[in-house]
Amino acid sequence: MDKMNLTKHISSQFNEEIEQVRNHVMAMGGLIEQQLADALNAIASSDSDLARQVITNDLMVNDWELKIDHECTRIIAKRQPAASDLRLIMAIIKTISDLERIGDEAERIAKVALESFNSAQQDLLVNLDNMGRHVAQMLHDVLDAFARMDVEAALAVHREDKKVDREYEAITRQLMTYMMEDPRSIPKIMNVLWSARSMERIGDRCKNIAEYIVFLVKGKDVRHADDEKLEQDARS
Amino acid sequence: MDKMNLTKHISSQFNEEIEQVRNHVMAMGGLIEQQLADALNAIASSDSDLARQVITNDLMVNDWELKIDHECTRIIAKRQPAASDLRLIMAIIKTISDLERIGDEAERIAKVALESFNSAQQDLLVNLDNMGRHVAQMLHDVLDAFARMDVEAALAVHREDKKVDREYEAITRQLMTYMMEDPRSIPKIMNVLWSARSMERIGDRCKNIAEYIVFLVKGKDVRHADDEKLEQDARS
Numbered sequence: 128m129d130k131m132n133l134t135k136h137i138s139s140q141f142n143e144e145i146e147q148v149r150n151h152v153m154a155m156g157g158l159i160e161q162q163l164a165d166a167l168n169a170i171a172s173s174d175s176d177l178a179r180q181v182i183t184n185d186l187m188v189n190d191w192e193l194k195i196d197h198e199c200t201r202i203i204a205k206r207q208p209a210a211s212d213l214r215l216i217m218a219i220i221k222t223i224s225d226l227e228r229i230g231d232e233a234e235r236i237a238k239v240a241l242e243s244f245n246s247a248q249q250d251l252l253v254n255l256d257n258m259g260r261h262v263a264q265m266l267h268d269v270l271d272a273f274a275r276m277d278v279e280a281a282l283a284v285h286r287e288d289k290k291v292d293r294e295y296e297a298i299t300r301q302l303m304t305y306m307m308e309d310p311r312s313i314p315k316i317m318n319v320l321w322s323a324r325s326m327e328r329i330g331d332r333c334k335n336i337a338e339y340i341v342f343l344v345k346g347k348d349v350r351h352a353d354d355e356k357l358e359q360d361a362r363s
Numbered sequence: 364m365d366k367m368n369l370t371k372h373i374s375s376q377f378n379e380e381i382e383q384v385r386n387h388v389m390a391m392g393g394l395i396e397q398q399l400a401d402a403l404n405a406i407a408s409s410d411s412d413l414a415r416q417v418i419t420n421d422l423m424v425n426d427w428e429l430k431i432d433h434e435c436t437r438i439i440a441k442r443q444p445a446a447s448d449l450r451l452i453m454a455i456i457k458t459i460s461d462l463e464r465i466g467d468e469a470e471r472i473a474k475v476a477l478e479s480f481n482s483a484q485q486d487l488l489v490n491l492d493n494m495g496r497h498v499a500q501m502l503h504d505v506l507d508a509f510a511r512m513d514v515e516a517a518l519a520v521h522r523e524d525k526k527v528d529r530e531y532e533a534i535t536r537q538l539m540t541y542m543m544e545d546p547r548s549i550p551k552i553m554n555v556l557w558s559a560r561s562m563e564r565i566g567d568r569c570k571n572i573a574e575y576i577v578f579l580v581k582g583k584d585v586r587h588a589d590d591e592k593l594e595q596d597a598r599s
Contacts, residue, residue: 189587207443307546313539351425
C-alpha cells in the first residue's frame with residue numbers, strides 16, 4: 128500500500144489547519160454519502176417525504192463546498208504552501224467540486240421517488256437500485272481512499288467505473304425496450320433514465336476523485352490517461 | 364461597466380506569467396467554441412466526418428486543461444500570489460474545469476450527427492439547433508466577459524441560463540410526444556434528447572463561469588446564490 132506522510136515538513140499550526148480542512152472534506156463526503164443513500168431508500172420504499180428531505184439538504188452540501196473552498200484559498204494566501212502541501216490543497220479544491228456535483232446528482236435521483244410506479248415498473252427499479260448501490264459503494268471507497276491517501280484503493284475505484292458504465296448501458300436498453308412496448312409510460316420512465324444517467328455520472332466523478340488521489344500521492348497528473356498508463360504511473 | 368485593473372501591484376515578470384495563462388484560457392475557450400460550432404454544423408449538415416473530427420479534437424481540449432492547471436499551480440508555488448491575484452488563479456482553475464466539461468458535452472452533441480434522420484425527425488432537429496446556437500452565444504459572451512473582466516456582461520450570461528432551461532423543457536416535451544407517437548424511433552430520438560441535455564448543461568457551466576467572474580472582480584462568492592442576491596452583490 129502506498130500512502131503519503133502528510134505531516135512531514137510543515138509547521139504545527141499549518142498542520143492543524145490542513146487537518147481541519149481534511150476533516151471538513153470527510154464531513155462533506157459523509158453528508159453526500161447519506162444523501163445518496165437516502166435518495167436510493169426513498170425510491171426503494173416510495174418515500175416522497177425522504178425524497179423531499181434529500182432535495183432540501185442539498186443546500187447544506189453547497190454550503191460545505193463554499194466553506195472548504197474559502198478555507199483552501201485562505202491557507203494558500205496565508206501559508207504559501209509548496210510541493211506536496213500545495214498539491215493537497217489543489218486536490219481538495221477539485222475533490223469538493225466533484226463532491227458538490229455528486230450531491231446535485233443525488234438530488235436528481237431522489238426526484239424519481241416523487242413519482243408512483245405500477246408493479247411492472249417497480250421491477251425496472253430493481254436494476255436502478257442495484258446500480259445505485261454500486262456507485263454508493265464507489266463513493267464510500269473513494270472517500271476512504273482519500274482519507275487514507277491510498278493509491279491502490281483509488282485505482283480499484285477507477286477500475287470499477289467501467290462496470291458501472293456497462294450497468295448503465297444495460298439499464299438504458301431495458302428502459303428503452305419498456306418504453307417502446309408501453310409508449311404512454313415514456314414521461315415517467317424518462318425520469319428513471321435520467322436517474323440512471325445521474326448514477327453513471329456519479330461513477331465518473333468518483334473516478335475523477337480517484338485520479339486526484341493518485342496526483343496527490345504520486346505528483347503525477349493522470350487525468351485523461353488511459354487505464355493502463357494510469358496504473359503504470361501510479362505504481363512507478 | 365465594471366472592470367478590474369489586473370496589472371496593479373504586481374511585478375512585471377509575474378504580470379507576464381499571468382497574462383500568458385489568461386491567453387491560454389482564451390485559446391482553450393476559442394477551441395471549445397469551435398468544437399461546439401462544428402458539432403452543431405455537423406448535425407445541421409449531416410456531416411459525419413466533421414462529427415468524428417470533433418470527437419478526435421476533444422483530446423486537445425483535455426491537453427489544454429492539464430497545461431493551464433499546471434501553469435496555475437506553478438505560479439502559486441513560485442509567486443505566492445495574494446488577494447486579487449490569487450482570486451484570479453483560483454477563478455482560472457475553476458473556469459478551465461468547466462470549459463473542459465463543455466468540451467465533453469460538445470463531443471456528446473457531435474455524436475448525434477453520426478445518426479441518420481428521416482424528414483419528420485429533421486424537423487425536430489431545428490429546435491435542437493436553435494438551442495445549440497443559443498448556448499454557443501452564451502459561451503462566446505462569457506469568454507468575452509472573462510477576457511474583459513466585465514461583471515455586467517457576466518450577469519447577462521447568468522440571466523440567459525433561465526431561457527435555456529425553458530428551451531430545454533420545451534424540446535424535451537416535443538421529443539417525448541414524438542416518441543410516444545412513433546415508439547420505434549425511441550433509441551434514435553433518445554440521442555437527440557441526450558444532446559439537448561448536454562446543451563442545457565453547457566448553459567449551466569457558462570453560468571458557473573459567469574459566477575467566477577463576479578467572484579474575481581468583486582471578491583464575493585456568489586455561487587449557489589439566487590439571481591436577485593447575485594445581482595445585488597455584484598453591483599454593491
